[in-house]
Amino acid sequence: MQMRAKDRDVSRRKLLIGCALGALTPCIADRTGLAEASDLENFLRLSAELTGRTRLPVDSARIYLQSLGLDRGALRSMDPLQDKDSDGLARRIVADWYSGQTVDSGRMICVDYTGALMWDAIGFAGPRGIPRDDGAGWALAPVVK
Structure with missing residues (x-):
C-alpha cells in the first residue's frame, strides 16, 4: 500500500501542535522539579513567618530544607505556629536561619556565615574577620560599660 502525497504532507496546524507539545513535554515529564519548587516555596513562606x-x-x-530531610509535600500540611508536634521543627528552622549553619548527616555545615540573621538581630556586632563598612572599626577600642 502506497501513501498518497496528500497523506504525507504535514499541515501547518499539525506542525504547530507538534511543536507546542514538544515544548511542553519537559514540563509535563518533570513533576519532581515542580514538587521541589513547591516545597521550596512552602519552606520560604514558613521561614518568613517564623x-x-x-x-x-x-x-x-x-540547603536548609534539604538538611531537614522531610518528605515531599510535608511542609504544606505543617503549621508550627499552631501545632505543638511541629514545635521542634520551627525551632530548628529559626536556629538555622539565625546561626547561618545547619546539621546534615550528622555534620555541622556553615551555609551563610556573613548572611546569618543573628548579625542584624544583634545590631552592634558583625561577623568576625569581616571589617565594618566604615573601615575604622578595627582602630576603635571596645566600649566597656
Missing part, C-alpha cells in the same frame, strides 16, 4: 524576614536567600533555603 523569622519575620521576607527576603531570605533561596540558595540558603534550599
Whole structure:
C-alpha cells in the first residue's frame, strides 16, 4: 500500500501542535522539579513567618530544607505556629536561619556565615574577620560599660 502525497504532507496546524507539545513535554515529564519548587516555596513562606524576614536567600533555603530531610509535600500540611508536634521543627528552622549553619548527616555545615540573621538581630556586632563598612572599626577600642 502506497501513501498518497496528500497523506504525507504535514499541515501547518499539525506542525504547530507538534511543536507546542514538544515544548511542553519537559514540563509535563518533570513533576519532581515542580514538587521541589513547591516545597521550596512552602519552606520560604514558613521561614518568613517564623523569622519575620521576607527576603531570605533561596540558595540558603534550599540547603536548609534539604538538611531537614522531610518528605515531599510535608511542609504544606505543617503549621508550627499552631501545632505543638511541629514545635521542634520551627525551632530548628529559626536556629538555622539565625546561626547561618545547619546539621546534615550528622555534620555541622556553615551555609551563610556573613548572611546569618543573628548579625542584624544583634545590631552592634558583625561577623568576625569581616571589617565594618566604615573601615575604622578595627582602630576603635571596645566600649566597656
